[in-house]
Amino acid sequence: MPRLQYGQTTIEWRFKADATLKRHYVTVERGRPVLLRGPAVGLEEQEALVRQRARWIREKRALVEAPTADEQIVTGSRLRYCGRTYFTEVRHAPKLAHATLHFTASRFVIENPAGRSISSDALAPLLNAFYREKAHEKLLTRVRHWERQSGLQARGARIRHFQSRWASCNAHNVLEFHPRVMELPASVQDYVVVHELCHTVEKSHTRAFWALVARQMPDWRRQHEVLESAAFGDLV
Known part of the structure; x- marks a missing residue:
């Protein structure tokens, strides 16, 4: 190898x-x-x-x-959303058939029939569903905003799970975003949107591409650095 x-x-x-x-x-x-x-x-x-x-x-x-410090989510754990981590409350709800997750604007509330803790693996689909819902609600709105702002036009935008990428612009200029983009600060979410919109014109990371990004978002380097340090995937 x-x-x-x-x-x-x-x-x-x-x-x-x-x-x-x-x-x-x-x-x-x-x-x-x-x-x-x-x-x-x-x-x-x-x-x-x-x-x-x-x-x-x-x-x-x-x-x-890195080893995971705590595989169990309990009251007092923190979950990430829009660049912040929020207090999480885990309630025992024996009458429920399945665990649920809600966000109350200041905290996450998990109701779990199995007890007052939930494993990271059991929480993952609930958190992914939350991110997907918020991405449809907020991220696609930002795509329309930046299309108006920049004059760049995509042929569509959708939410999609990737193996290890934040986002993509496919050959048909359809923008695709991983739900976990909703973990990132709003300014970095905007950068991801602008980055992919610029790929509708320049498919590769050429000088012309980065010049186009800079015209739309002069402080793109700061947002790019935040994205580079995020614990997930590569933006390409």
Whole structure:
């Protein structure tokens, strides 16, 4: 398996050719080599692509490999939404058939028939459903706002789960956003929207692309840095 050295970090990767993709994507998962996907390229170009993202890979690997401090969510735990973490209350609700999650503008409330704690795995689908609902409510509205603001037009926008990406602009200029974008601060959500709208004109991260981003959002670098430090995926 190919590898490269980045400072004190050794990065192994595997390549998966995918002719349906226009660009290359990097995925970091716990206990597995980095996955590089995209149009077929030789080993030398693969290495250049991995080296280009080496700092990001090192930071993300540190995050995904870190042990989870507490797998149980209890009253007093905090969940993330729109760049903030909110107090979470877990109530025992024995009459319910399934656990539920609600947001009250100041806290998350989980009602759980199994007790006063809930595992992260059991909570995940509830939290994903919450993010998806809020993304439909808020994020798609921001797409329409930025289309009016920028003059750039997408052929549509939708919410979609990716393996390890925040968002994408497909070959038909349809914008797709992972529900977890709703974890990010509102200004960074706007940056994700602008970034993908600019891909309707420039498909690759060329100088022309970044110049277009800068025209729409002069402080994009600050938002990009916040996104780079977020514990999820690559924006491509």
